[in-house]
Amino acid sequence: MDIKTLTSASNAPTDVWDPELDDTLVCIDVHQETHDVKSFTFASPQGKRFAFQAGQYFLFDFPLGADAEPRCYSISSSPQRPNAFTVTVKRVPDGRVSNWLHDNLKSGATVKAQGPLGHFIRPSGAGKKLLLSGGSGITPVMSIVRDLADTCDPTDVVFIHAARTPLDLIFRDELSMLTTKMKGLRLHFLPEHLTGERWWPGITGRITSEYIKMAVPDIAERIVMCCGPAPFMAAARKISADLGVPTSNYIEESFDAAVIDDAELPIGEAPVVAKTFQVQFLKQARTIEVASEQTVLGCAKKAGLRLPSSCANGVCGTCKSKLVSGSVEMKHNGGIRQREVDAGLFLPCCSKPLSDLVIDR
Amino acid sequence: MLQTFASSISSLLDSRADGHSLPAGLYNREDVFEADVDVFFRKHWICIGLECDVPEPGDANVIEIGNSSLIILRDDDNQIRVVHNVCRHRGSRILDAGSSVVSKLVCPYHQWTYELDGELAYAPHMGADFDKSCKSLRPVSFKSIGGLIYACLSDNPPADIEHLEEVMTERLAPYDIRNTKVAFQTDVVEHGNWKLTMENNRECYHCSANHPELCVSFVDLDFGFDPESLSPEDREQAEQHQALYADKTKSWEADGYPSAAVEQLVDCETNFRTQRLIISGAGESQTPDATAASSKLLGTMTRKDLGDTHLWGHNSWNHFMGDHAVVAIVIPLSADKTLVRTKWLVHKDAVEGVDYDLEKLTNVWVATTDQDAELVARSHAGALDPAYVPGPYSRFSETNLDKFATWYIDRMRAHGY
Numbered sequence: 021m022d023i024k025t026l027t028s029a030s031n032a033p034t035d036v037w038d039p040e041l042d043d044t045l046v047c048i049d050v051h052q053e054t055h056d057v058k059s060f061t062f063a064s065p066q067g068k069r070f071a072f073q074a075g076q077y078f079l080f081d082f083p084l085g086a087d088a089e090p091r092c093y094s095i096s097s098s099p100q101r102p103n104a105f106t107v108t109v110k111r112v113p114d115g116r117v118s119n120w121l122h123d124n125l126k127s128g129a130t131v132k133a134q135g136p137l138g139h140f141i142r143p144s145g146a147g148k149k150l151l152l153s154g155g156s157g158i159t160p161v162m163s164i165v166r167d168l169a170d171t172c173d174p175t176d177v178v179f180i181h182a183a184r185t186p187l188d189l190i191f192r193d194e195l196s197m198l199t200t201k202m203k204g205l206r207l208h209f210l211p212e213h214l215t216g217e218r219w220w221p222g223i224t225g226r227i228t229s230e231y232i233k234m235a236v237p238d239i240a241e242r243i244v245m246c247c248g249p250a251p252f253m254a255a256a257r258k259i260s261a262d263l264g265v266p267t268s269n270y271i272e273e274s275f276d277a278a279v280i281d282d283a284e285l286p287i288g289e290a291p292v293v294a295k296t297f298q299v300q301f302l303k304q305a306r307t308i309e310v311a312s313e314q315t316v317l318g319c320a321k322k323a324g325l326r327l328p329s330s331c332a333n334g335v336c337g338t339c340k341s342k343l344v345s346g347s348v349e350m351k352h353n354g355g356i357r358q359r360e361v362d363a364g365l366f367l368p369c370c371s372k373p374l375s376d377l378v379i380d381r
Numbered sequence: 382m383l384q385t386f387a388s389s390i391s392s393l394l395d396s397r398a399d400g401h402s403l404p405a406g407l408y409n410r411e412d413v414f415e416a417d418v419d420v421f422f423r424k425h426w427i428c429i430g431l432e433c434d435v436p437e438p439g440d441a442n443v444i445e446i447g448n449s450s451l452i453i454l455r456d457d458d459n460q461i462r463v464v465h466n467v468c469r470h471r472g473s474r475i476l477d478a479g480s481s482v483v484s485k486l487v488c489p490y491h492q493w494t495y496e497l498d499g500e501l502a503y504a505p506h507m508g509a510d511f512d513k514s515c516k517s518l519r520p521v522s523f524k525s526i527g528g529l530i531y532a533c534l535s536d537n538p539p540a541d542i543e544h545l546e547e548v549m550t551e552r553l554a555p556y557d558i559r560n561t562k563v564a565f566q567t568d569v570v571e572h573g574n575w576k577l578t579m580e581n582n583r584e585c586y587h588c589s590a591n592h593p594e595l596c597v598s599f600v601d602l603d604f605g606f607d608p609e610s611l612s613p614e615d616r617e618q619a620e621q622h623q624a625l626y627a628d629k630t631k632s633w634e635a636d637g638y639p640s641a642a643v644e645q646l647v648d649c650e651t652n653f654r655t656q657r658l659i660i661s662g663a664g665e666s667q668t669p670d671a672t673a674a675s676s677k678l679l680g681t682m683t684r685k686d687l688g689d690t691h692l693w694g695h696n697s698w699n700h701f702m703g704d705h706a707v708v709a710i711v712i713p714l715s716a717d718k719t720l721v722r723t724k725w726l727v728h729k730d731a732v733e734g735v736d737y738d739l740e741k742l743t744n745v746w747v748a749t750t751d752q753d754a755e756l757v758a759r760s761h762a763g764a765l766d767p768a769y770v771p772g773p774y775s776r777f778s779e780t781n782l783d784k785f786a787t788w789y790i791d792r793m794r795a796h797g798y
Contacts, residue, residue: 330492335503337484338492355494357439357484
C-alpha cells in the first residue's frame with residue numbers, strides 16, 4: 021500500500037467510506053492484546069474516514085481459499101477516531117477463521133468487508149447503563165466505553181467484564197486507566213479462576229444473581245447491554261429479568277460461534293442449547309426464532325408466515341427480500357446477483373442466520 | 382399460384398400520385414396501421430435500442446412494438462441477447478416495460494425460470510418426465526451494429542441489412558458507442574402517424590422557420606434548396622457551403638474517417654442513409670453554441686472537428702458527434718400516435734457536472750423534438766380533414782420524402798398489399 025496516498029487522501033475529511041461503493045480494507049496494524057487475543061486495525065486504501073456507531077460490526081470475507089466463510093467482527097475502537105477502526109479477535113481452538121487471522125493477517129494485507137452493520141449501539145441519551153461482557157464479547161462494549169471517554173459525555177455506567185482467568189481480561193490495563201479518568205464509570209472484572217495470577221483483589225467465579233445484586237444494586241433502573249457467549253448471555257438475561265430489568269431495557273448482541281465463542285467459559289446453570297436467532301418480519305409484524313442450521317424460509321413457512329417462494333433452492337429468486345439488519349449465510353444457485361446482495365437483498369430459501377435478522381416482508 | 386383478392390389497402394396504394402404525399406387513408410386508417418406494423422415493424426429490421434441500455438450482466442430492457450414485447454438483456458458472459466417476453470408456459474409477460482435487473486428470467490405467474498440465454502432452468506410441478514429442452518424463450522433475430530441493436534421479428538429477415546452493417550460498423554468504430562452511457566432520455570408521444578414523424582425528419586425545408594436552436598449547428602440547406610428562391614447573397618453562401626462539403630469530405634476521408642453520403646433508399650428492403658455532415662458555427666457539436674457539451678470525447682475520438690455522422694433508418698435517426706450522440710427510435714402506437722424515444726449518449730466515464738453540462742447537452746434536441754411533435758400533430762390533423770388532398774413534394778428539398786413514399790408503397794406491395 022502506498023503510504024503517501026494514505027497520508028494525502030486522509031487530509032480530505034469529506035471523503036467517507038461508502039458501504040455502497042467501498043468494500044476493500046487494508047490492515048495497518050496487528051496488536052497482541054492477551055496471549056490468545058489480537059486486535060487488527062483497518063484503514064481504507066483511499067484514506068476514507070469511517071462513520072459508524074459504537075457497537076456496530078463489519079462483515080468480512082477473508083481470503084481463506086475458495087470457500088471463504090463470511091464472518092462478523094465487532095468494532096472495538098472508538099467512533100470518535102474515524103481514520104481507522106479495530107476489531108479484536110480471540111483465537112478459538114480449531115476455529116478456521118480466527119486461527120487464519122492470527123497466523124496470516126499482517127499489516128499491509130487487503131481484505132474485503134461490508135459495513136458498518138448492526139443495531140447493538142449505544143442508546144442515545146444519558147440514561148444509566150450496565151455493560152455486561154463475557155470473553156471476547158467485550159469488543160462492541162469496549163467501543164462504547166471508548167466512545168464515552170472520547171466524547172466526555174456525562175456517564176453513569178457499570179461495566180462488568182467476565183473472563184476465564186485474569187490473563188484473559190482483554191483491555192485490562194486500558195480499562196483500569198479509564199476508570200481513573202471517567203468519573204461515572206465503575207468497573208468490575210470477574211475472572212472465573214485465578215490460574216496464572218498469584219493473587220487477585222476481588223471476587224472470582226461466574227455471574228450469579230447474588231453477585232449482580234451486590235455489584236449493581238440499581239440494575240432495574242439501567243439499560244443493560246450484553247455481549248458474550250450464548251450461555252453467558254442466557255444467564256445474564258435470566259438474572260436481569262429476575263432483578264426487574266424490563267425486556268425493553270435489555271439489549272444483546274450475538275454472533276456466529278467463531279466470533280465470541282469462549283467454549284471453555286462455563287457459566288451458571290444456563291442450559292446449552294442450539295443457537296437460535298430472532299428473525300423479525302417488519303410488514304407482517306411477526307418475530308420468529310430460527311436456529312443457525314435452519315433456513316429462514318423453512319422456519320417462516322412452519323410458523324405460518326407467507327413469503328412468495330417457489331424453488332426453495334436459490335434458483336428462481338422469487339423469495340428475494342430486503343435484509344434490513346443482521347447477516348446470513350446464503351448458498352444460492354444463481355437466483356440473485358452480487359449487486360443485489362450488495363444492495364441488501366437476500367434469498368430466505370437458501371439462507372441461514374448468522375445473527376438476529378430484520379426482514380422487510 | 383394462390384389467387385388473392387387485392388385488399389382495400391391496395392387501391393389506396395394505387396391512388397398515390399408520383400411526387401406527391403400519400404393519400405389520407407394511408408396516414409389515418411386503422412387497417413393501414415395494422416398492415417404497417419406487420420410490414421415495417423415485424424418484417425423489416427428496426428432499431429430497438431443500444432448495448433448501453435443494458436450496461437451490466439443482468440440488466441434487462443423491455444421494449445414494446447405493437448403486440449410484441451422484446452427483452453434486451455446482457456447475460457453473464459457479457460453478451461447481448463434479445464428474446465420474446467412471452468413465457469413458454471401459458472404466455473404470460475415475464476418482465477414489465479422499461480429497465481430491470483435480473484438474475485434469472487422468472488415468470489411472475491407460475492415461476493417458470495429461464496437462464497439468461499433463454500434456456501428453461503426450472504418449471505415447478507411439471508413432472509419428472511417434462512422435457513424442458515424445447516421450452517426455451519424464443520430468441521429474436523438481432524444484430525448489434527457498432528452498439529446499435531437492430532432486430533427483425535420475421536423468420537426471414539431482409540439480407541440487405543449487410544450493407545448498413547458494413548458501412549456503419551466502420552463509421553461508428555471511432556465513437557465506440559458500446560462504451561457510452563445514456564445521460565438523458567425522453568419519450569415524446571407525437572399525435573400523428575409514424576410515417577408523418579419519419580417524413581418530418583427527412584426534410585429540413587421546415588427547419589429555418591421552426592428550429593432556431595438546431596439551426597445554429599445544423600445546416601438546413603444540406604438537404605436541398607431551390608437556388609431561384611434564395612436571395613443572391615444566400616445563394617452564394619449556399620454554393621460556397623456546397624463547395625466546402627467537397628473539400629471537407631475529401632480531407633476527412635484522407636484522415637481515415639469515411640464521410641461521403643451512402644444511400645439505400647429505394648429499390649431495397651433496408652432503408653438507410655448516412656453522411657458526415659458539417660456542423661456550422663463553432664463546428665463541434667449540436668449545442669446552443671455549437672461547441673462540445675462534453676469534454677470527455679467519445680471512444681477514440683481526439684478531434685472535435687469531425688462533424689456529425691448522421692444515420693437514418695425507417696424507424697430511427699441518429700447524430701454521432703465527437704463529444705456525444707443523439708439516438709432517436711420511433712415506435713408506432715396507433716394510427717395517430719407515435720412514440721419518439723430520444724437518448725443522449727456520452728462517454729461511459731463522463732461525469733455529469735464535471736465533464737458535461739446536462740442542459741447544454743440536451744437543450745437543442747429537447748427543443749427540436751418538441752417542435753417536431755407540434756409539426757407532426759398539425760400534419761396529422763390536416764390529413765384527417767376531408768379537404769386534404771395529397772400535395773407535391775419540393776423537387777429540391779423533399780426528394781427524400783418522395784423516395785420514402787415510393788419505398789413505402791413498394792414494400793407494401795412486396796408484402797401482398
